[in-house]
Amino acid sequence: MKSTRASHYARYPFPAEVISSAVWLYFRFPLSLHMVEEMLAARGLEVSHETVRQWALKFGQGFANRIRRRLPAPGDKWHLDEVVISIAGQKHWL
DSSP, X not given: OOOHHHHHTTTOSSOHHHHHHXXXXXXXXXXXXXXXXXXXXXXXXXXXXXXXXXXXXXXXHHHHHHHHHXXXXXXXXXXXXXXXXXXXXXXXXX
């Protein structure tokens, strides 16, 4: 039996992992379509920015919803181990 995820990407010439990676990159980080195209090209995949745009329109809302759901809430606790600051060109470790 086919999984639901695989059936969404059934008619596309690229594997589901490539499509999901491209859409995830576009929505998760402040990247342009051209930057996503270049990142995929660096990995040996020739995908145009227009293709990434079409994927983002079709599959993007689901990715955006999942990313927003996972972002930290205002009440979450964050612990920071070290901080480096420069004062008058000299590094100080806090």
